[in-house]
Amino acid sequence: xxxxxxxxxxxxxxxxxxxxxxxxxxxxxxxxxxxxxxxxxxxxxxxxxxxxxxxxxxxxxxxxxxxxxxxxxxxxxxxxxxxxxxxxxxxxxxxxxxxxxxxxxxxxxxxxxxxxxxxxxxxxxxxxxxxxxxxxxxxxxxxxxxxxxxxxxxxxxxxxxxxxxxxxxxxxxxxxxxxxxxxxxxxxxxxxxxxxxxxxxxxxxxxxxxxxxxxxxxxxxxxxxxxxxxxxxxxxxxxxxxxxxxxxxxxxxxxxxxxxxxxxxxxxxxxxxxxxxxxxxxxxxxxxxxxxxxxxxxxxxxxxxxxxxxxxxxxxxxxxxxxxxxxxxxxxxxxxxxxxxxxxxxxxxxxxxx
Amino acid sequence: xxxxxxxxxxxxxxxxxxxxxxxxxxxxxxxxxxxxxxxxxxxxxxxxxxxxxxxxxxxxxxxxxxxxxxxxxxxxxxxxxxxxxxxxxxxxxxxxxxxxxxxxxxxxxxxxxxxxxxxxxxxxxxxxxxxxxxxxxxxxxxxxxxxxxxxxxxxxxxxxxxxxxxxxxxxxxxxxxxxxxxxxxxxxxxxxxxxxxxxxxxxxxxxxxxxxxxxxxxxxxxxxxxxxxxxxxxxxxxxxxxxxxxxxxxxxxxxxxxxxxxxxxxxxxxxxxxxxxxxxxxxxxxxxxxxxxxxxxxxxxxxxxxxxxxxxxxxxxxxxxxxxxxxxxxxxxxxxxxxxxxxxxxxxxxxxxx
Numbered sequence: 001x002x003x004x005x006x007x008x009x010x011x012x013x014x015x016x017x018x019x020x021x022x023x024x025x026x027x028x029x030x031x032x033x034x035x036x037x038x039x040x041x042x043x044x045x046x047x048x049x050x051x052x053x054x055x056x057x058x059x060x061x062x063x064x065x066x067x068x069x070x071x072x073x074x075x076x077x078x079x080x081x082x083x084x085x086x087x088x089x090x091x092x093x094x095x096x097x098x099x100x101x102x103x104x105x106x107x108x109x110x111x112x113x114x115x116x117x118x119x120x121x122x123x124x125x126x127x128x129x130x131x132x133x134x135x136x137x138x139x140x141x142x143x144x145x146x147x148x149x150x151x152x153x154x155x156x157x158x159x160x161x162x163x164x165x166x167x168x169x170x171x172x173x174x175x176x177x178x179x180x181x182x183x184x185x186x187x188x189x190x191x192x193x194x195x196x197x198x199x200x201x202x203x204x205x206x207x208x209x210x211x212x213x214x215x216x217x218x219x220x221x222x223x224x225x226x227x228x229x230x231x232x233x234x235x236x237x238x239x240x241x242x243x244x245x246x247x248x249x250x251x252x253x254x255x256x257x258x259x260x261x262x263x264x265x266x267x268x269x270x271x272x273x274x275x276x277x278x279x280x281x282x283x284x285x286x287x288x289x290x291x292x293x294x295x296x297x298x299x300x301x302x303x304x305x306x307x308x309x310x311x312x313x314x315x316x317x318x319x320x321x322x323x324x325x326x327x328x329x330x331x332x333x334x335x336x337x338x339x340x341x342x343x344x345x346x347x348x349x350x351x352x353x354x
Numbered sequence: 355x356x357x358x359x360x361x362x363x364x365x366x367x368x369x370x371x372x373x374x375x376x377x378x379x380x381x382x383x384x385x386x387x388x389x390x391x392x393x394x395x396x397x398x399x400x401x402x403x404x405x406x407x408x409x410x411x412x413x414x415x416x417x418x419x420x421x422x423x424x425x426x427x428x429x430x431x432x433x434x435x436x437x438x439x440x441x442x443x444x445x446x447x448x449x450x451x452x453x454x455x456x457x458x459x460x461x462x463x464x465x466x467x468x469x470x471x472x473x474x475x476x477x478x479x480x481x482x483x484x485x486x487x488x489x490x491x492x493x494x495x496x497x498x499x500x501x502x503x504x505x506x507x508x509x510x511x512x513x514x515x516x517x518x519x520x521x522x523x524x525x526x527x528x529x530x531x532x533x534x535x536x537x538x539x540x541x542x543x544x545x546x547x548x549x550x551x552x553x554x555x556x557x558x559x560x561x562x563x564x565x566x567x568x569x570x571x572x573x574x575x576x577x578x579x580x581x582x583x584x585x586x587x588x589x590x591x592x593x594x595x596x597x598x599x600x601x602x603x604x605x606x607x608x609x610x611x612x613x614x615x616x617x618x619x620x621x622x623x624x625x626x627x628x629x630x631x632x633x634x635x636x637x638x639x640x641x642x643x644x645x646x647x648x649x650x651x652x653x654x655x656x657x658x659x660x661x662x663x664x665x666x667x668x669x670x671x672x673x674x675x676x677x678x679x680x681x682x683x684x685x686x687x688x689x690x691x692x693x694x695x696x697x698x699x700x701x702x703x704x705x706x707x708x
Contacts (some may be wrong), residue, residue: 010590018388022379025372030661032668036549036595039361039671073427073551074572077586081570103571110568140693190587195390197427197551197589212607214464215458216435218428233360233544234429235551235593236364260524317393341559 004339007317008148008292008352009170010190012334017244024240028065037239040233045240049229052243053220056202059246059254060179068225070201071239073167076169077103079186083142083165084108086221087184089211092139093117093162095132098125098147099323100167108142111213113120117141124323127284140183140207146171148191149321151283151294151328159183160217163207171291172200172250174333175259183207191291192333194242199237248332258333265331265340266290272344276351278302283322296326317341358693361671362502362646363524364544366688371503372600378594387592394587399594400510403583406597410556411598414533414606424575425583425593430523431457433540433553437496437519438462440575441538443565446493447471449486451508451672452479452501453677454521462496464568471495471617478677481638490515494561499524503675505682512536517561525645526554526689527603529607529613530676537561540547545645546687548596551589603687614689619685619694620644626698630705632656638679650680656708665699672697 005012009169028035029044038045053069056062060113065127072078080103091112096119110133115138118129125147134141140163146153148170157164163183172187179185183204190196200325201221208222217223217231224231229239252258270288273281283293298305320326329343359366371465377606382389382419383398393397407423410416426432434457438446442538445466450473462468469492472483480499488495494517500507502524511518517537528540533539539556544550555575562576571585578585583593606612624642627635627649636648651657683697 001386005387005391009390010391010587018379018390022376025379030676033670034367036372036375037359037361037364037366040364040550049466059550072431073429073589075427075586077572078428081572098509098674105570110570188587195591196394197592204585216464218431218435218461227566232429233542233550235427235589235592237549238589239550246531250594316387316435343514 001314003314003316004342005316005335006329006331006339006343008321008328008330009188009267010196011317011330011332013241014334015192016249017241017248021237021241025237029233036237039119040230040236045236048243049234052246055246055248055250056200059130059249060202061349062179062202065133065180066204066206067202068205068223070203070221071229071234071242072199072201072224073197075196075199075237076100076167076186076188077107079167079201080104080107082219082221083184083186084111084142085213085219086208087140087163087165087216088112088130088190088209091115093141095119095129095141095143096121097128097144097152098150100149100169100176101144104142104144115294117297121278125152126282128152128154128287134158134160134162138162140165142266143167146289146291148292148330149173149323151289151292152287153289155287163204171289173255173258173289174262187244189238194245195238197238198242200242233240245334261337262290262333263333265335265337266293268337268344269293269329269331272347274280276347278351278354279347282326291331293325293329293331294320295329296320302350305353306346309350310343313342313346315343315346355668357668357670358696359670359689360683360685360693360697362682362684363542364550365569365671365686366689367548367595367599367682369501369593369603370604372611374506374598375591375595379591381598390591394584394595399590402597402621404595406593406600409597409600409604410554411703413527413603414556416533416556419534420558420560421556422559424578425558425588425596426553426555426578427589429549429550429553430521430542432556433521434458434461436575437494437538437540439567439569439573440562440565441494441517441519442466443493445469447495449473449483449495449497450475451482451498451506452504454501455498458496458498458521479506480636482506482508482641484514487502488512488514488516489663492516494519497521500643502646502684503677505643506641507643507645509641510627517558525643527600527609527612528616528645530609543592543596545684545706548599549615550593551592552596554596596650599688616644616685616687619689619691620647622691622694622698623683623685624649624681626701630701632705632708633701636680645685646673647683647685648678648680649683656704658706659707660700663704664697665698667700669697669700
């Protein structure tokens, strides 16, 4: 049975990418060797790394603007640490919009003072705070563009005169933004870019080298840049599959094209949530994520019926995170509109049944 | 043409492992979903992680002896840092046997004082120092079991009354040792265990929790243990392929069986190096690595001829590291004896020609 994969991450990847990835595990570059068993310093893999970097800058429209691209390991959770190690000298401002922001704050606090410019923690993060001030004398301001768990997303980024750092793990490459507003963007690959195992960092080089602490080599963005992400052996397979996914996106027409598809999916999904009396959305309407729609059954007695209907239709990964409960439809770039249609039909069928 | 893959890492993996890995990228667990697109918290993947952990303890004969197994990210280079963060309070002793030891020392020095108990740096690491003392009041002693670049290997580990930490990246699972002598073993996967992208850590739990510094969560072995290597999203694919490789090794008969094969390959290789007047070995004879044989041509004029002969026989990855030059035959677990036979025949043919 065909699956409709709403998994929050690791999550759906384009079928043609999976096909090519599967082939490369057996025979990469027609060389009769697996991608997994060649040197990361061999020309075919160095080319993959370079091509992946170029695609990132191209898709984000950041070519020739002083940005460097890194493919690292350790997930966004390691970036919580690296951002602080590389940029935090005296004080930084963080916007707290969910579990991931909260964790980023916690890790940065090991190194120095952190100021929460605003938080939606007391409302269990169901909205995005607005109208806060960012002190102009801080080292940087950090925010999370999309909150996978709660289904909220920053629509308008604040004016910011200090370096703007953004965790875009769950919505990178999904919508057009003026990416030059950001000085450092990071994202775990496993939503819109590739398999778990690599983390994208896009950093404006001129913000680096300003802290006084001694940074461990592997955590030092400047060292990683000087070694083209090959300070040590990179996660070869995850980088290759990311490159394939970025190529797929470029061939589709880039972010402008995928944004239209993502908007269609989100409109369909949220219309059903709002019109169907059996369901209610979790996130504040103006802050709803285009990537992750969170919703609950009004009457939990229908849970078993609904879950069975979902399972029978091949729907996978719809469970909400334990801190919100209910359901979460993750509609990343590779999820076809058809999968949302199937889900919406089931929700509508449940209404007829109930 | 069939390739003979002597690559130093990432390196050869068993063909049946590559086959299964390739299939899982398209359809894992007969679920019509790719291994790359399922949740790491789903039962099928949690089972993979648990099985991989069990296999490690089983193969190393460490079951029920107070050890925990972690599959992390960031390579051995990240362990240089984590070891110091988690264990270094006052002072530690390091044995310097090559570039990797040297880097481990450099990173640990950020945190505290490091004492080099011995070093073979002045002889460009062509031997393993012996007869040194390890101060009994240090926090731990660190060594590198096998030096990929220089082709040396510790045959006899020192008596050590303090925690013994060993980087076994390039010879783990290749030979029988009393692994209970070690308190912490780490190894990047990409030689004997799997693809690049995950790092194995086997740690005796009772050595942890003794330093006063605040350790970043993702760098804290205790936190990683409490979360079963899932503090954040693990490198799903690399862990799965490692599990397949460990299964392959177990089915072969474990470390005892593979050690016999490795010994055969090494004896064949070193006999040719020693008997063929055109070649000379790099490493001191008593310290020669069973995994990586380093050797040079006596007369560099033969280089082009030899390189062409190698290429025409499908030999891949034989170039020595730039710091040693010449050649390096990496003979990891998955390399068949046949590949060494092919190489040795070419060397012998060169002698006839020359």
